[in-house]
Amino acid sequence: MIDWNTLLEGISLFMSWSNFLLIIVGLAFGVTLGAIPGLTGSLGIALMLPLTFTMDPLPAFVFLISIYTGGLFGGAITAILINTPGSPAAVATTLDGYAMTKRGLSGKALGLAIGASSTGGLIGAIVLLIIIQPLASFALKFGPTEMFIIAVFGLTIISSIQEGGFIKSIYGGLFGILLGTVGMTSTGAMRGTFGNVQLLDGIPMIPALIGLFAVSELFVLADKKYVSNKQEGVIEQSYSSQILSGIKRVYKYPFNLLRSGSIGVFIGALPAAGSTIASLVSYNEAKRFSKKKAEFGKGSEEGLVAAESANNASEGGALATMLVLGIPGSASTAMLLGAIIMQGWVPGPRLFIDNSEVLYGIIFSVVIQVILLLVVGAIIAMLAGKIINIPNNILVPIIITFALIGSFAVRNMIFDAFLVFIFGLIGWYLRKNKYPIIAVVLGLILGPIADKELLRSVQLHGENTMLAFIERPVSLILIIITIIGVLTPILMERYGKKKQQTN
Amino acid sequence: MQKTFSNGPFIHRIIVATSILILAVIYFFDVKDLKNPHDRLLISPVFWIMVILYPIIIWQEIREAKKTIHDSEEVEGDGDSYRLTKKVGFFMISVMIYLILLNYIGFIISTILFLPALMWILGTKSRLFPIIFSIIATGLLYLFFDILLGIPLPIGILIEGVL
Incomplete structure (x- = not known):
């Protein structure tokens, strides 16, 4: 648990105006990058990494982690305003966020996202502060069998998608899984690349996401005058008050925040799981526990709060695994690990023992960051919110150019920009024929994780793989939770129908 | 209500x-044909489930199409927003041309050409504004x-060659 003396020393190390300034600059940079489709917070960390070389460890990490925090939230801005997840972690945010924008409630949706991100981040930071060591050690007990079940658990969200019906959702999800397994396997075999070297690493996630979500939406928007149906150029209520009311409304869902925050921290702590799975799983759980299930996907506040709070809470878990065990769970934490090495520190369990004051100072800075995110996020969201007042004949050309160039920028390949267009066409045609795009996206994101972990399980346990799933206690508990998770909504729905008939 | 069902949406869903x-x-x-069976551990079951689901989907579509004729209701999800209009068709073609140009004449020239062209396709009436804006x-x-x-x-293959 917390060593209070060391924590106080860490806080006193942190307390300087320059650190607060670094947080504001880092957050603004991270939020802006996160909001641009194709660019992520990890790119921001990579760009700023050389600048921190001459800095002391504490301000260097305060700055880099601020970019990370900002980047996690930034993806929500475009997810809400133009149905384009700025990062894969904001996929679940598009489901209800964009639906709210179409109803003329973009300000409120942004406010909800800011409030949920900040609170989720705070939960993550507090957990990080309290149980940094036990949490990180427990996460290490997760082997490939457990990670496979986690991925399957994430995929169960497909069963609750209402758009297009159950069978079409499953069919789309399976198609996504197949797409996600394209590329070179860990054994060196080529799958579905048909000689194309650009597909060796698989179908790149960012172009696929931008194409399926954003470009397909742009094809639909081309026939409309404005993004939002309600407003034809003029916002009735002041945008800032919409955002503020959204921030306040977050606290009407305390259990949702706690549940989603806890899911976020826990999944964030698992190596290679990360914020995307965290937000998807907690969105699914929010739907399962909600009394207003029918509103999910149509602009549910609960759905938005769950997705965003888990997304930012995952930062606490990911930092715990990275700081204590030296295991990076994502591109961003890998970059931060690089920064640790650059500072002359050795990653691993001794890092916490040797530099506990500085590390406590860094963790305390995360608490300050998520509080300041309320202000920085609100200011940037207010500016970004003006996007939906731009007529589509100007907005659409700009967004598509950004989407194509942003995708090109990830690997410097025109091929990726072509992929955006191809996935845009696929997404548009699927929507037209009532196939839920989110099912394909879930398969695409979780399919490769499930595939990799299943392969590792078989390599590890051989013929006893099936037995390992049942024999390992954590794995067995996860299987039971998954089965309960799938069956509960079906049984609840039947019970509800029976009750209605009786009444 | 007027009978609006046509084979269009049904055929598209089958496609x-x-x-x-x-x-x-x-x-x-x-x-x-991959040597190591581990490389298709997940793919095989996923594929066979899809094979089983396909006839169910087709049956569902046929049933829905028949129901639509019977009820003489408008086909859901096939509203104006999802119809391929000329505007959207030209939009798609212009993106395709832009991507090809991007490879040959680079970002600056192709974007200066693409942005106003797309703005005009999407209904901008002014002639000067799109050019300045782009x-x-x-x-x-x-x-x-x-x-x-x-x-x-x-930079573009052609421009790179000139430089």
């Missing part, structure tokens, strides 16, 4: 389900990506 299955079959046969927007994008973030934008 989607069938195209997905064809892609799955091609992929399945591609991985079928020059400014291209400049800002170039500044942001190339100068600020240090991400090199495509």
Whole structure:
């Protein structure tokens, strides 16, 4: 648990105006990058990494982690305003966020996202502060069998998608899984690349996401005058008050925040799981526990709060695994690990023992960051919110150019920009024929994780793989939770129908 | 209500389900011959579930199509927003041309040409505004990506040859 003396020393190390300034600059940079489709917070960390070389460890990490925090939230801005997840972690945010924008409630949706991100981040930071060591050690007990079940658990969200019906959702999800397994396997075999070297690493996630979500939406928007149906150029209520009311409304869902925050921290702590799975799983759980299930996907506040709070809470878990065990769970934490090495520190369990004051100072800075995110996020969201007042004949050309160039920028390949267009066409045609795009996206994101972990399980346990799933206690508990998770909504729905008939 | 059902949406839905299955079959046969059976651990069950689901989807579509004729209701999800209008068709073609041009004449020239063209396709009436807007927007994008973030934008094969 917390060593209070060391924590106080860490806080006193942190307390300087320059650190607060670094947080504001880092957050603004991270939020802006996160909001641009194709660019992520990890790119921001990579760009700023050389600048921190001459800095002391504490301000260097305060700055880099601020970019990370900002980047996690930034993806929500475009997810809400133009149905384009700025990062894969904001996929679940598009489901209800964009639906709210179409109803003329973009300000409120942004406010909800800011409030949920900040609170989720705070939960993550507090957990990080309290149980940094036990949490990180427990996460290490997760082997490939457990990670496979986690991925399957994430995929169960497909069963609750209402758009297009159950069978079409499953069919789309399976198609996504197949797409996600394209590329070179860990054994060196080529799958579905048909000689194309650009597909060796698989179908790149960012172009696929931008194409399926954003470009397909742009094809639909081309026939409309404005993004939002309600407003034809003029916002009735002041945008800032919409955002503020959204921030306040977050606290009407305390259990949702706690549940989603806890899911976020826990999944964030698992190596290679990360914020995307965290937000998807907690969105699914929010739907399962909600009394207003029918509103999910149509602009549910609960759905938005769950997705965003888990997304930012995952930062606490990911930092715990990275700081204590030296295991990076994502591109961003890998970059931060690089920064640790650059500072002359050795990653691993001794890092916490040797530099506990500085590390406590860094963790305390995360608490300050998520509080300041309320202000920085609100200011940037207010500016970004003006996007939906731009007529589509100007907005659409700009967004598509950004989407194509942003995708090109990830690997410097025109091929990726072509992929955006191809996935845009696929997404548009699927929507037209009532196939839920989110099912394909879930398969695409979780399919490769499930595939990799299943392969590792078989390599590890051989013929006893099936037995390992049942024999390992954590794995067995996860299987039971998954089965309960799938069956509960079906049984609840039947019970509800029976009750209605009786009444 | 006027009877609005046509074979259009039904055929399109069959095309989607069938195209997905064809892609799955091609992929399945591609991985079928891999030496290590571990490389298709997840793919095989996923593929066979899709094969089972396909006839169910087709049956569902036929049932829905019959129901639509019977009820004489408008086909859901096939509203104006999802119809391929001329505007959307030209939009798609212009993106395709832009991507090809991007490879040959680079980011700056192709974007200066693409932005006003797309703005006119999408209904901008002014002749001058799109041109000025495209020059400014291209400049800002170039500044942001190339100068600020240090991400090199495509120069284009032809321009690179000249340089």
